[in-house]
Amino acid sequence: MIRHAFQYERPRTLPAAVVLLREAGSEARVLGGGSMLVPFLSSGLDRASLILDPIWLDLDGVHADARTVRIGARATYATLAASTVIRERLPLLAAMVADITGGAGLWNLATLGGAVCLANPSADGPGCLAALDARFRLASVAGERLVPAADFFLGAFSTCRRPDEILIEMVIPAETPMGRNSYRKLKNAASSWPIVTASAFTTRREDGVHIVRASLGAAAPAPLAGIWTFDTTPDLSDASAIADALIARMTVEWADELAGPGYRRAVARTVLERVLREMVGIS
Amino acid sequence: MAQTRRDESQSRPDKAGEPQGQARQTTPSHDHASGRGGIGDSVPRIDGLRYTKGLVRYSADLIPQTSLHLALVRSPHPRARLVAIDADAARAMEGVVAVIGGAEAASLCDPMPPALPFRPPHADRQVIGRCLAVDEVAYTAQPVVAVVAESIHQAEAAAESVVVRYEILDPVLDPDRALLADAPIVHPGWSSNIVAQDRIVAGDVDAAFQEADCVVRGEVVMHGSTAAPMETVCYIGDWDDRVGRLTMTGSFQNPHTTRWQIATALRMSEADVRVVAPAMGGGFGLKMAGHVEEGLVALLSRMLRRPVAYVENRRDNLLAHSREQRHVFEIAGMRDGRVVAFRNSFVADVGIVGPGNGWTMPMVTATVFPTVYDVANVEVSATLAATNAVPWQPIRGYGKEAANLVMERAIDSLARELRLDPALVRARNLLPSTALPRRLPSGLNVDSGDYPAALEGLKTLFGYDEWRARQQAARGTGYSIGIGLGFELTPEGGARPGAFPSGFETASIRMSPTGTVQVAIGVTSPGSGNETGIAQIVAGVLGLPPHAIRVLQGDTDVVPVGTGNASSRALLYGGPAAHLAAEDLRRKLAICAGNLLAVAPETISFADGFAIGPDGASVSLKDIALGVHTDPFRVGKGIDLPLEATRSFQPSNVQVVPDEKGRIATYSSFPYSVHAAAVALDEGTGVVKLLDFAAMHDCGVMVNPALVTGQLKGAIAMGVGAGLWEELTYTAGRALVADRFKTYLLPRSTDLPPLRIGHMCTPSPFHPLGMKGAGESGLGGSLAAVTNAVADALGAAAPSTTVVPATPPRLMALLSGSGTP
């Protein structure tokens, strides 16, 4: 039921893809899974002139080396859910993926890469990836760049990705084993999108220092994330301090059709505290 | 005396997965009451595999390849004057066949007449029945321009290029404002925005309030919700130019009403309009007659002399709305929990009045009080206000759900004030079975029931006392458990004088020369499976298996005049009509069998496809049928040929002559149910989780208990959704915000626990088969139960104003004391 004519391309190589994107200008769209883009197109909300389907660019996989886990931009939630690497090395991400709703008909299609490029504040992935300190590899005719989450998510439906760039993969540091971790998502009901997400995990450096990374997603236009270090195992008061710090950064509250002004502000701390308490071992 | 049986379809829940369900496990669903497929047997759906294998054809599957497609330009303003329509660009676009506006349409057809015309002194009132707006638009999303093209893509693209200039007028968007003397009148030619008013009084209300120990006042504010069937509306008009005849195929819950409305609007003979309703992907009232698009598709097909199809998109489907009612109640009680008086006044914002009868639902609300309770002094006043909103579409519950919700909130409010258990207060006020039949203050004549037994049964089924203990144990955990009860009295079998048609249903049965049995019947199925129930009734009479009966529905050329699908009438009315017709046929067959077996017809019995004489000699129905048609002088001797019969059923419990108090009784049956919900309220976020749900239900004799259970559970799910999640939200200018299933939140499988059902059977004394309506029941009681459960969980934070639905943001505002919802 798409009303307007558009060009559909399935380039065979990345160089061909980025040339197509450069030529198409601002009305080019890269098809992730399609779970958001295609409804936008069929309802007339998006008038893309070029749909670039990266199906042959070999971006579907999950790869790992000693230092990182790399998630292809076209890896579906089903792929992530089935990944042993993610389950073992990034249990926080595995928890986020396990909580995605929509059923197999969506899990087999929708991609984390597509979600981060859309940057809907009310989404599952961005907050979790911000906590994980993910980097986003973008390619264009000018070459590649690797952008940290803090610079990638600029605001609601806004990232630093230019229209002529394509997301290749998400690179997640995984050198040190993930310690205690927790992910929670607040939503009104199963049909609802995420209203607030919270993510937190600990790692331990070789010198014994405890590192905590935590984030608050969906509460503000862009995810809020931070890193904290502790000489001893973080406890409840540390958790509280982390919550204070993240909440203090929630200067702008995100509001949408399902949660108007004030609601996220009223509940964000509760969700965050639950995650942090779980992280420090108090449930 | 009521008989109790447990839900038959609740088979073998998993221990690990659903611990709540396992205690109620009973007989497997395949076990039939008699094993022969007659009344009382849970026969699986006839033609079931056609459904599960994707072979069933819904309306949109029947659009001819040659069909044109319709897209609509809808008004972005709630009230405006049409200044100019520029469609030149659209007309020039690829594939576009026609672009027409309201003036042209009005020159070719009349407005659709109202399904329920106004009566004196308002008989001259015009509804907004034009298929396209003329001069003025009266509501946001009113169709303004029709664009017809070879493909839907082309039609939609062209519709986007139509430019309409509007002069925006002051809209009336608030019912309170609508009722002010200086408010603009939203319907041209009317003298006010009051659509209807009603006042129902019983006893001496003022005196009772003065003598009461305790008076509690509260409000119930219901926001808009909608039926949201999985299949949207679809209409296909197919004009046959050779014979000047129009066939409308589509999602029609009331084919004969639609035939009359379309024929009238198009100035045609009803005989030249055929309305066909194929398999329907859910109706729930939304597809009842009276959408202006029905008339528009008919007009366009006749005008263009080609098939024209309209398939509603989901966004437009969610424009259908209802239930926006604000109730103020007062309940007066004694210290022991006895209710002595009840007062309720409410305003319903019914939007614009169109050709459908959705606006009549609040009139039904008023008639249901005080539901199942023995309250001598009752005063109800209802005001229906018109505003510049989309006309209400009918919805399951049909106003009764609002009455039950308000009554149940009032009972709980009184219980809380008196510090009494809500179950106890209910028990103290329920009418005993010996008090029935009995007329409600509105005049409705309640048939039968055993409300106290239902409450007791529910408490056991639900584990009421155990849940109260769990509630105590959960205190201080941050998750407050709330327990809510909800009684529902569900007047069914509506027979409102003036409705088209009203108050009877008809079945025609015939046996073919080869012995196949067809039943053509005026009631239709929205997908509920009532054809299986009708087949069972007929099969039981004729001694045939249900799948041997072919039920024909939803084709005005084929079936007798009937209402279609509304007010749980398919089996309630259609069942006895089919039963009577089948008995007539059986009498004929018995005479024929007597001729063949040389025995008296009265001695013939029927089983397994045979007519059996007293000595065991038998002849097959096939042989009788063939004999009647090929050897009528011998085999058919003594019967009226052919092997056909047509019979109607009219209920005895409807009274259209006003009694001494001016009351009439427009509903024939009164199923009821009582529901219990346990919820966990997350005190830190306002999110509610439904933990457990149980209901006791009594619709008298059940033809197919498994299908009744399925209907009831579906209604419960809808009531839970309406209570907790489903809300049509709008901008200040009344543009729809909740326009897809990401924002209009339907219950999903993981939102609901197993629903535990018990059935009782108190046969109706007014119905030949002892039946009461089933299908609509359950929505009001579940809505009330979850709403009461949320209030119970809120405890001291529960306000006197109950807002429905209880969304997390509303509840959080209450929990944090940051203001009223």
Next chain:
Amino acid sequence: MTRKFTLSCSINGVQVRHEIDPRLLLPEFVREVAGLSGTRMGCLTGDCGACTLRIDGKVIKSCLVPAVAAEGREIVTIEGAFDLDVIQQAFVSEYGFQCGFCTNGMVFAAGELLRENPHANDADIRRAISGNLCRCTGYDSIVAAVRTARDNLGSQSLANSPP
């Protein structure tokens, strides 16, 4: 005229080639061009699941797929999902549908679940069908149908039959 797109793909085991309007969504192609109307369209936002079919062996909400993206792929619709017969029988015996509009998607979702997890419990079943909306049943009878299909499949696991 809109430029046509030549779409070659396999539908229910048959290789097909059609000149199509490139703006079609996959369910529109399947219904209107291939003539297989068992795939229903309920929302076009990926929320209801009535349009579910299989692409390359995996269930997909097809309204999220432009028809052109089916190029070279294997589509199986409800009309060609012969491996799901036991599930379809169970949906009848357990009253797992009323209007039937969502049933296509429910059957496919159940099939994928039982292929991957032949011992799925009720919680697994509820999660597996949570992407599919049903407005009629309240879901209990659907859960029962999947449970019965699981039991009836027994050792003849779906994992051994081609998707």
